[in-house]
Amino acid sequence: MARLEKEAKGEEEPKPIPRPDPTLGEVMDPRDIDLTAYVDNLPFNIRVDQRYRIRYRIKMMENNQYKVVAAMDLPVNSVIIAETPIFYTSANDMEGFSSQVMARVLMLSPPDDEAYNRMREAQDFSTRLFTRNSRLSINKLIANKSFKLPEHLHYVSAEDPLSGFKNVVLRQYVTNRFKISDDAECIGIREPLYGIYQDASRLNHSADPNCMVEINEAPPFKMFLITTKDVKRDEELTISYHNDMHCGPIRHGEKAAKCTKLFGYSCFCKVCKVPKSDFPEDDEEEDDDESICAVM
Numbered sequence: 001m002a003r004l005e006k007e008a009k010g011e012e013e014p015k016p017i018p019r020p021d022p023t024l025g026e027v028m029d030p031r032d033i034d035l036t037a038y039v040d041n042l043p044f045n046i047r048v049d050q051r052y053r054i055r056y057r058i059k060m061m062e063n064n065q066y067k068v069v070a071a072m073d074l075p076v077n078s079v080i081i082a083e084t085p086i087f088y089t090s091a092n093d094m095e096g097f098s099s100q101v102m103a104r105v106l107m108l109s110p111p112d113d114e115a116y117n118r119m120r121e122a123q124d125f126s127t128r129l130f131t132r133n134s135r136l137s138i139n140k141l142i143a144n145k146s147f148k149l150p151e152h153l154h155y156v157s158a159e160d161p162l163s164g165f166k167n168v169v170l171r172q173y174v175t176n177r178f179k180i181s182d183d184a185e186c187i188g189i190r191e192p193l194y195g196i197y198q199d200a201s202r203l204n205h206s207a208d209p210n211c212m213v214e215i216n217e218a219p220p221f222k223m224f225l226i227t228t229k230d231v232k233r234d235e236e237l238t239i240s241y242h243n244d245m246h247c248g249p250i251r252h253g254e255k256a257a258k259c260t261k262l263f264g265y266s267c268f269c270k271v272c273k274v275p276k277s278d279f280p281e282d283d284e285e286e287d288d289d290e291s292i293c294a295v296m
């Protein structure tokens with residue numbers, strides 16, 4: 001009634017003050033707002049063991065990417081995330097991608113579909129739309145043997161009416177999948193099996209990670225994120241993509257910056273963000289490949 005009277009007088013309802021997250025202290029910077037509520041509730045992740053949920057938070061960084069942080073001090077060997085996949089497939093090439101990943105994604109329930117749609121897409125060229133007439137005709141280059149198709153690249157034909165959609169789905173898949181096992185014989189699949197995990201998809205790579213991923217090789221393929229060091233509250237939880245994931249190429253060292261143009265990003269892990277002055281000047285002259293720890 002009071003609200004209606006106020007509205008009739010043209011008075012505005014006071015806006016509710018956002019309740020700060022008690023585990024994170026005062027929010028100092030608007031870019032440092034804890035988005036756990038959004039990530040958790042839109043959609044709610046029913047595949048995560050809720051008993052572990054208080055141990056981590058998903059937050060947004062200045063570059064609008066997400067990260068996972070410790071919500072409390074976590075000693076080495078703590079289990080932080082226990083999660084089953086949104087879906088799993090053995091798709092590792094275009095054929096598998098078209099038949100398996102598309103089918104899985106199209107059949108997802110609404111909350112899972114939303115979770116998948118919110119996942120980061122590869123910014124590098126791990127997938128490419130191509131046309132017969134494009135200036136760089138990949139088909140021609142391959143036919144002339146002047147171009148060897150790198151194994152980690154996937155190409156979606158622009159002539160396919162669903163090419164735009166497929167390209168996005170594929171970029172999300174290659175960016176976020178974890179290898180469950182090399183050989184999933186227990187479910188009759190004699191090839192590598194990959195899983196898409198919602199909360200774990202927010203884990204960033206570091207050359208000096210503080211966590212590792214363990215995946216149970218039997219259904220339902222539960223994955224566990226485990227600390228490999230003592231971790232302080234608010235510290236970012238990171239893994240090494242080189243061991244645990246098949247993600248976009250990550251390069252380390254000063255020359256990582258040079259890869260930005262090519263791959264869309266350079267490594268932002270704390271090891272790579274050492275001050276430029278720490279590198280010898282003549283490092284510039286080195287062959288580019290020497291600065292690459294791993295490219296996938």
Ligand SMILES: C[S@@+](CC[C@H](N)C(=O)[O-])C[C@H]1O[C@@H](n2cnc3c(N)ncnc32)[C@H](O)[C@@H]1O
Binds near residue numbers: 204
């Ligand atoms: C699995 S997602 C990790 C979570 C991601 N930050 C997000 O917002 O959802 C992988 C993507 O995160 C980014 N990323 C993760 N670790 C990175 C790193 N060390 N340096 C640069 N980009 C990184 C890259 O864009 C990569 O393709």
